[in-house]
Amino acid sequence: MSGGRIGRLSPEERERSWQRLGEEHFDVVVIGGGVTGAGAALDAATRGLKVALVEARDLAAGTSSRSSKLFHGGLRYLEQFEFGLVREALRERELMLTRLAPHLVKPVSFLYPLTRRVWERPYTAAGLLMYDTMGGARSVPGQKHLTRSGALRLFPALRHDALVGGIRYFDAQADDARHTLFVARTAAHYGAAVRTSTQVIGFLREADRITGVRVRDVETGDERDVSCDVVVNCTGVWTDEMQRLAGARGRFRVRASKGVHIVVPRDRIAADSGLILRTEKSVLFVIPWRSHWIIGTTDTDWTFDLAHPAATQSDIDYILDHVNAVLATPLTHDDIEGVYAGLRPLLAGESDQSSKLSREHAVAHVAPGMVAIAGGKYTTYRVMAADAIDAAESDLRGRIAPSITDRVPLLGADGYHALVNQIDRLAEEYGLHPYRVRHLLDRYGSLVYDLLDLTAAQPDLLEPIPGAPDYLKVEVVYGVRDEGALHLDDLLTRRTRISIEYPHRGLECAEAVAALMGEVLGWDDARRAHEVQVYTERVTAERNSQTKPDDQAADEVRSAAAEPRPLISAPVS
Known part of the structure; x- marks a missing residue:
């Protein structure tokens, strides 16, 4: 049985989308192909709206391919009393794990090492109990308390003097770029015109109202006008630049915070779980990633090229210094396989420290016919997208249906669990090792047939x-x-x-x-x-x-x- 080649972003479809942009009138044009923009396009399309998504570079080319690759409730936000954000994030994590994207989003365990006797265990346990009660332990195990020897059995790479005990809890992870791609492809499946290498270079107006965008195909240089009822700006760290291009007065400022991660081989750290460490500024994660570990992140202001944030030696040394403080065998620069840097679009607030700026999102009408959304975190992209389309309703003709994306599985989700039970049969049919089939299923879900065909x-x-x-x-x-x-x-x-x-x-x-x-x-x-x-x-x-x-x-x-x-x-x- 085949997946039917649905939601294709083929070269032929790219040409059809270009024609659509010039010939059709859209209810909504979404600018930005990160996870929020892709989510907004999916949300609008599944409400029955005619929608176009344009992205200047590639899907997930910015922040949405450079995250910590976690769907997490944000345990540390409990200390900042952001209870609503944690509850919302845990609900979204649960939806991804069980209904919307089980092929892409997987449980992952973390060890929280305790370093203080007497008070730290009950303090942390209380926070994790609240976390579990809010939804953190629905489809994954709840917290488990460990002695020092128990924690070292789970994470043998730790120095014996680096902890007095530990607590294990679960979150979830995903390949962020692939997840964003699947959100966009699902939007295309429901009728959205999704087009990359398509840059907004101007805005169309009637009187004081924005009525569309002018776009350039940055592969060919061709330009055309795209008419719509409302434009939704989902450009993340480029939000302010896009509002200036539209001549709109921003209702909020977006500040770019650079987060750097390093990737090292799995055999450099002996452990059966991820690790979360407190730092003087925030937290540091050691995250299992197939045959690697991802370690990060930093949290510093970035005021240079938004398209290509660069990691410095200082950033890398910061990560190595903090993780090596607890490892029995320190990592060196020679152990590093990869490095990547991304920018978080934070809402500028009263605090000068980017690690304390809110991860809440904000939506605003920045001009008649234009809505902007910024802030937030990857985990809550679906809620952000729904809020953006809700805000756009006043610019649309007539009432729109409520958001239903909490009941719309991403492409590849339907049938995934059955295929997992058929790995050996698929391996034999295509002459592959079963681990190859598992790799493909966790990247493509039930669309794996399209690939293998x-x-x-x-x-x-x-x-x-x-x-x-x-x-x-x-x-x-x-x-x-x-x-x-x-x-x-x-x-x-x-x-x-x-x-x-x-x-x-x-x-x-x-x-x-x-x-x-x-x-x-x-x-x-x-x-x-x-x-x-x-x-x-x-x-x-x-x-x-x-x-x-x-x-x-x-x-x-x-x-x-x-x-x-x-x-x-x-x-x-």
């Missing part, structure tokens, strides 16, 4: 990618044919996570991947060479920036690398 005519697509054996060649072809990848960077950084999971950061497989992509997209030798060159420049610039002492020096190095989409305009200042 591509191998009928080309069995060699079941071979691993040279230099990146965790992934199969067919995933590259599928990433172009069904998932909208247009550039080598899209494939190595977001459709797969090769750029952070291998020490070569994708360079050793760039030629092979470009060749596979080129067969679908019709690239000649010169175009393939160009894609490899641009990607190599990016990796080189990132590596060099990670040796610099401060943000300014790192930004100068990183921003000098060529853009995969060179026709993108500079932001409005």
Whole structure:
């Protein structure tokens, strides 16, 4: 049985979407292809509205591919008395685990090491009890208290003097870029015109009202006007720039906070659980990630290039210093496989410390015909999206149906659990090891048939990618044919996570991947060479920036690398 090739973001669909943008009148145009924008497009489409989503770069190209990759309730927000945010986040986490995206979102355990005798265990237990009661222990186990020896059995890599006991609790994790992609593809399945490499360069007006946007295809340079009843600005850290372009007076300011993560091999830390550590500013996570650990994050203001935040040597040293304080065998720079930096779009508040700024979101009518949403956290994207479309109702013709996305599974969710029970049969049918089938199911869910069907005519697509054996060649072809990848960077950084999971950061497989992509997209030798060159420049610039002492020096190095989409305009200042 096949998934039916639904919600495709194919090259052919890309052309159809361009025609739709110029010919149709939309109820809603969403700007921004991060998780909030994709969620808003899905929310609007499933309410029966005609919706277009435009993104200047790639889906999840910004913050939504550079998070800690957790769906979590935000345990530390209890200390800040943000009880509503925690309760809301736990409800969303539960929906993802059980109904909306069980193929993408998985439980993950964390050890909280106790370092103070007498008072810390009851204090932390009380917080975790509240966490569990609010919904933290519905489909995952509740807190479990451990002695020091019990905690060390769970996490043998810890120094014996780094804790006096521990508490284990559960949260959830997901590949953020893939999850955002599936939200966007589900929106496309319900009728949304979803188009990447499509930059908003101006706004259409009648009198004082915004009536649409002017967009540029940054692959070809073509431009056209898109008419609509309301524009929803979901551009995250670019919110202020987009409001200035619209000539709208912002109701809130967005502040960019840089979060850096490092990736190290799984065998460098002996443990059967993740780890959460208190720091002087916030918390530090050690997160299991397939055959790796993700360790982060930092939390500092960023005032430079919003498209390419750069990690510095100071950022990396900060992470290493804090995790090494508790590890029996310290990590070194040589252990690092990958580094990535992302920007949180925080609502600017009274506190000067970004770690204390609210993770709540805000929605506002910034002009007649335009709504903006900012702030929030990845876990609550669905609530943010619903709030944005609710706010847009006053600009729409007639009443709209209430949000139903809490009952709309993402593509790939239906049938996933049954397929998990059929892994051995699928492995035998396609000549794959069962662990390969599990890998594919956890990345594509029940859409795995669409992917595997591509191998009928080309069995060699079941071979691993040279230099990146965790992934199969067919995933590259599928990433172009069904998932909208247009550039080598899209494939190595977001459709797969090769750029952070291998020490070569994708360079050793760039030629092979470009060749596979080129067969679908019709690239000649010169175009393939160009894609490899641009990607190599990016990796080189990132590596060099990670040796610099401060943000300014790192930004100068990183921003000098060529853009995969060179026709993108500079932001409005």
